[in-house]
Amino acid sequence: MQLTFRRFDLALRHSWTISHDLGSGGGKSICPVVFVELSDAQGRHGLGEGSPSSQYHESHETVAAFLQRVDARRLSFDDIPGSMAYLDTVAPGNYPAKCAVNLALLDGAAKAAVQPVYEFLGLGFTEGRHVTSFTIGLDTPETMARKTTEAADLPVLKMKLGSPRDRDNFAAVRGAAPGKPIRVDANAAWATKEIALANIEWLAADGNIQFVEQPMPPELPDADWMWLKARSPLPIFGDELYQSLADADRCARCVHGVNVKLVKTGGITAGQGALEAARARGLKTMLGCMIESSVLISAGAHLAELTDYLDLDGNLLITNDPYAGVRTEGGVMSFAGVNAGTGLRTGL
Numbered sequence: 649m650q651l652t653f654r655r656f657d658l659a660l661r662h663s664w665t666i667s668h669d670l671g672s673g674g675g676k677s678i679c680p681v682v683f684v685e686l687s688d689a690q691g692r693h694g695l696g697e698g699s700p701s702s703q704y705h706e707s708h709e710t711v712a713a714f715l716q717r718v719d720a721r722r723l724s725f726d727d728i729p730g731s732m733a734y735l736d737t738v739a740p741g742n743y744p745a746k747c748a749v750n751l752a753l754l755d756g757a758a759k760a761a762v763q764p765v766y767e768f769l770g771l772g773f774t775e776g777r778h779v780t781s782f783t784i785g786l787d788t789p790e791t792m793a794r795k796t797t798e799a800a801d802l803p804v805l806k807m808k809l810g811s812p813r814d815r816d817n818f819a820a821v822r823g824a825a826p827g828k829p830i831r832v833d834a835n836a837a838w839a840t841k842e843i844a845l846a847n848i849e850w851l852a853a854d855g856n857i858q859f860v861e862q863p864m865p866p867e868l869p870d871a872d873w874m875w876l877k878a879r880s881p882l883p884i885f886g887d888e889l890y891q892s893l894a895d896a897d898r899c900a901r902c903v904h905g906v907n908v909k910l911v912k913t914g915g916i917t918a919g920q921g922a923l924e925a926a927r928a929r930g931l932k933t934m935l936g937c938m939i940e941s942s943v944l945i946s947a948g949a950h951l952a953e954l955t956d957y958l959d960l961d962g963n964l965l966i967t968n969d970p971y972a973g974v975r976t977e978g979g980v981m982s983f984a985g986v987n988a989g990t991g992l993r994t995g996l
Contacts, residue, residue, distance in 0.1 A: 651720035653684045653748070655708045658939055658966045662795060665786040666703075666808050666835045675785065679939035679966070680708040684715065684748040686756055692725050694756025695971075695994065697943040698748035699911050699962070706744050714738065714745040723749065725757040732917060743914040750915025751947050751992065759991040764983070765950040769920065772953055778981045780958040781806040781831055783965070789813065789820035796824035803979045804858070805830045806959055810837025814847070822854065830854075831959070833861040836888050840864070841872040845879055852881040858957075859883040859932075861907060873902030885934060892918060893925035905932030907959070911940075916947055923954040937962040946973030946994050949981050971996060 658679045665675030684696040700706035722734045731753055735746050758768035766773045782802040784795050792807070799805065807821050809832055821830070832851055838844040844863040851857045860882050864872065866889040877884060883904040890899050890906040892913050899906050906926045910919045919935070926933050935948050935955045940962035948960045963969050964976060973994035975982050988995040 649686060649688045649720040649723045651684065651686055651715065651718060651723070651749075653682055653712065653715050655680055655682055655712070656941070656970060657681075658941060659968045660939065661965055661967050662785065662791070663787070664939060664965065666810070666833075675787075681939075681941060681944075682708055682711045682715070682745070682748055683943065684752045686720070686723065686725075686749070686752040688725060688756075690760075692756045692760050694725065694752035694754070694759070695943060695992065696748040696751030696753075696755065696915075697941055697947075698744035698746075699938040699940045699944055700744040701911070701938055704743075704912070706742075710742065711745040711748070714742040715749075718749070723753065725753060725760060728753045728757060728917060732914070744911045746914040747911045747944075748915075750917050751910075751943065754916050754947075755991040755994075762990055764990055764993050765916065765947070766953070769916075769950065771951065773950065773983060774953065775982055775984055776980065778949070778952040778955075778958055779804060779979045780960045780976060780981055782961045782979070783833075783959065784808065784821055786811050786817070789816045792817050793820040793824040796821045800825075801978055803828070806833055806861075806961075807831075808833050808835065809847075810834045815850075818851075818854075827856060829856055829858050831858045831861065831957075833887070834863045836862050836865045838863050841868070841876045844876055848876075848880050848882050848884070857882055859885050859905065861885040862887040862889065870898065870902055877902060877904065883932065885932070887936065890922070890926070893922045896922070896925040896929055896931075899926065900929040900931060903931070905934060905956070907934045907936045909936045909938065910944060910948055911938055916950065919948075920951055920954065923951060927954065932956045934959055936960070939965060941966070941969050942971045942973035943992065943994050946992050949974040949983070950992070952981065
């Protein structure tokens with residue numbers, strides 16, 4: 649097996665800011681990702697992507713450093729579990745890098761089986777069913793309203809909160825999209841259960857908020873989360889609270905649903921495990937993303953049958969996607985008409 653990787657800077661359509669960025673100089677206009685390619689002596693080939701996030705103390709440098717330590721001879725399209733177990737011996741964590749390798753392994757294995765990944769995994773993909781939200785990042789109220797207007801053809805919005813101007817920002821977005829369903833993501837910005845409850849009660853008065861994602865810091869005790877869950881008039885979802893299936897029992901106590909991201913868990917294999925563990929405990933499931941190209945977004949779409957909600961809009965937020973894959977029209981994700989028919993179903 650041979651492994652190669654390269655950095656690619658995704659250019660954002662608008663400056664991107666979440667609550668974690670407010671204390672560190674604001675948002676960003678580019679997002680470096682890392683593409684991984686695997687090939688073996690039998691002519692099999694796979695492509696993967698990792699999108700590291702400073703929120704989790706990852707960068708393209710940490711991804712590159714991990715991949716440089718990987719002995720590609722220990723990887724095999726014929727033994728994906730064994731390959732992933734080997735990666736865990738290289739170093740703990742490093743989930744964006746492991747994600748990129750996992751995607752490439754599954755892409756190559758499914759191509760060799762002449763199947764798309766969703767069939768290779770026995771999941772299928774129902775056309776016309778899977779709708780993604782579109783995210784409005786933090787900005788001035790005027791800019792957030794303009795972003796909302798630009799997204800007029802997308803049926804569900806997700807907006808970031810967690811700034812001192814939350815109420816002005818929400819009023820601007822709601823004014824630009826009256827009646828449209830909105831999902832709210834505070835990115836752990838509300839420091840206490842009392843502050844979180846007050847904000848959720850304010851949001852509930854809108855009448856068209858689907859749920860609130862990560863209202864509080866994940867390090868708060870379970871008792872605080874359970875207090876909030878018992879009183880919240882809206883469903884609450886864990887994102888930073890749910891890193892992997894190891895967190896499933898805690899989340900079953902503390903929230904109504906979870907947001908799984910492939911780069912948090914370490915790829916499709918671990919992402920599938922995290923979704924199945926959450927569903928087994930009665931949690932609602934959402935599959936989310938970072939800023940990503942169509943490689944990672946398509947990879948997520950292969951797990952869509954395991955979700956109640958999708959937030960796979962990372963490729964809609966950029967202007968220079970180097971790959972084509974799953975398509976989004978009017979918010980509906982579809983592989984219909986995609987030229988690549990096997991593997992991740994991505995191509996140049």
